[in-house]
Amino acid sequence: MSADKKPASFEEALRELEAIVATMESGQIPLEAMMKQFERGMALATFCSSKLGEAEKRIEILMRDAAGQPDWRPLPDEAPTSESPDDSMLF
DSSP: OOTTOOOSSHHHHHHHHHHHHHHHHHTOSOHHHHHHHHHHHHHHHHHHHHHHHHHHHHHHHHTBOTTSOBOOOOOOOOOOOTTSOOGGGGO
8 A cells, every 4th residue: 555545444544554563573674665664654543543533523422411511421340350450459
């Protein structure tokens, strides 16, 4: 995909970004190619960030109460797993 081509979707951009990271981490490409991959990766990261911001705004609009104020609710508490420490053990 060319450096200027916009991805069709957030998911497509994320897949391409993951592939770029894997390629760069391999260390098997020349510096000039790595710089082009880095530039493309930055463009994809900006695209993804923009799409996430748009989704957040849409969710905020959908979550407004009758007075038009954001009606954010906390997520239900998750049961502690064996991998996560019990809060009571921290004190």
